[in-house]
Amino acid sequence: MKRYKSAAFLGGADVKPNEQTYQDAFLTAQYLAQMGFVICNGGGPGVMRASTEGAKSIGGKVIGVTCYPKIPYLHWEGRDPQNFFDEEIITSDYFERTKQLLTLSDIYMIFKGGTGTISEFGMAWASSYIRGGQEKPIILFGGFWKTLIEYLRNHMYMRPGEFRLYSIVETVDEAVYTVKQLVSTTGIHSET
DSSP, rough: OOOOEEEEEEOTTOTTTHHHHHHHHHHHHEEEETTTTEEEEEOOTTHHHHHHOOOOOOOOEEEEEEOSSSOOOSSSSOTTOOOOEEEEEESSSSSHHHHHHHOOOSSEEEEESSHHHHHHHHHHHHHHHHHHHHOEEEEETTTTHHHHHHHHHHHHHGGGGGGSSSSEEEEEEHHHHHHHHHHHOOOBOOOO
16 A cells, blocks of 8 residues: 655746745645645745645654756756755755655645756656556646646647646645545655
8 A cells, every 4th residue: 555655846946935835835835844744845946845834834854855956057946045944855956856846745746837847847747647557646737737738738749647646726725625535545655
């Protein structure tokens, strides 16, 4: 029986605290931490910091998977000194960081973002699909994902099985309900 104990929060580093996406990530992480999930993120600002703040607001545990490249990246937000996670896993490359986040987490929560989020979503989707029977659930937060997925379905060479690997939710309540459904059918192991 699959047990879920950690959730990766992936999404835009440029999301500001006064934006709805930030608030949605905060509240979703808060609820998941209450359920016993360890929250994982990339240690940066935006959705990453929002998920840390949400989990920490109720005493939850947060792991930050950070990246300190040997050669500085031109377009990279880096480690956010205001993201006060509990444990840090340090990597030296963006792809290693993403791989660590995906390996460490049992569920992927993906919010609005930019090219980094698109990359993370693609890696999460592909790695989940190729596992065959050991897929990790992907929860896409926001109605805009429907349009993007439909476009991919119509214009890319997609296999039918790939479309059963994710859920699209538009509210915090829907996100939490989706996770609760996963937990109720498979269970959760709490670290707390």
